[in-house]
Amino acid sequence: MNYLKDYLYTKLDTEGQRFYQMPKVLFENQFYNTLSIGAKTVYMIVRDRQDLSISNDWHDKNGFVFSYFDNDKLANVMNVSRSSIARYKKELEKHYLIVQVRQGQGKPNKWYILKPTTVDFTLKEHFDTSRRFKLQHLELSKLLTNETECIETDLIILNTYVTLSSNAPFLSFYLSAYMDYFNKEHMRVNRDTIASIDQGLEDISESIDYEEYTEMVISYFEQLPDSNNGNILSMLKAKDRYLLSGEW
Numbered sequence: 001m002n003y004l005k006d007y008l009y010t011k012l013d014t015e016g017q018r019f020y021q022m023p024k025v026l027f028e029n030q031f032y033n034t035l036s037i038g039a040k041t042v043y044m045i046v047r048d049r050q051d052l053s054i055s056n057d058w059h060d061k062n063g064f065v066f067s068y069f070d071n072d073k074l075a076n077v078m079n080v081s082r083s084s085i086a087r088y089k090k091e092l093e094k095h096y097l098i099v100q101v102r103q104g105q106g107k108p109n110k111w112y113i114l115k116p117t118t119v120d121f122t123l124k125e126h127f128d129t130s131r132r133f134k135l136q137h138l139e140l141s142k143l144l145t146n147e148t149e150c151i152e153t154d155l156i157i158l159n160t161y162v163t164l165s166s167n168a169p170f171l172s173f174y175l176s177a178y179m180d181y182f183n184k185e186h187m188r189v190n191r192d193t194i195a196s197i198d199q200g201l202e203d204i205s206e207s208i209d210y211e212e213y214t215e216m217v218i219s220y221f222e223q224l225p226d227s228n229n230g231n232i233l234s235m236l237k238a239k240d241r242y243l244l245s246g247e248w
Contacts, residue, residue, distance in 0.1 A: 200236035
């Protein structure tokens with residue numbers, strides 16, 4: 001019977017576990033009846049992403065929190081096509097649950113997540129709900145699009161990002177080793193370097209297993225010169241030599 005504990009919950013098992021949270025109002029309010037489960041799932045995932053935004057102080061001059069989420073990564077998380085993500089985002093915009101602000105060519109859109117409306121409000125304003133929401137949404141979109149003074153560090157805390165990485169165990173171990181060696185958290189990295197970090201770790205994971213990787217990281221810190229601050233990007237730039245020869 002002991003094997004059952006691996007499958008069945010006890011009152012203690014929710015501690016330390018991570019869950020996405022889906023707002024009940026998206027199912028209880030008839031205004032969202034036409035919103036697909038895929039669109040609701042996107043809302044749930046991106047809403048969860050706001051925790052990272054809050055940790056990194058991503059907010060505009062009015063204090064409104066925004067997020068970044070690449071469409072390809074979102075499609076990978078949900079195991080759907082990129083075109084499906086685009087369709088879900090249009091549904092969320094139609095139901096006034098997100099506002100996207102373009103930043104120019106080559107830069108990711110900012111996602112502003114809007115609070116869903118309550119059942120009571122919808123019933124109270126039933127005679128003009130859609131028109132009212134549309135006018136308010138247009139006003140909000142104009143406000144956010146014209147926002148020019150953004151309070152944004154443009155830097156990401158890797159210890160916060162680790163749970164979102166496609167190579168979370170590899171990144172997590174490196175950050176742990178960094179903490180052991182320097183007795184502090186890894187320095188923040190520019191948002192644009194995240195893709196490079198993920199790709200570098202992906203190359204490593206395809207070349208060696210996790211146990212070999214841990215040995216690799218430990219040996220890297222053991223030979224680290226005083227002039228090297230332990231930035232993971234430095235390790236990733238040197239990884240090819242190690243993967244070929246087994247030495248740094």
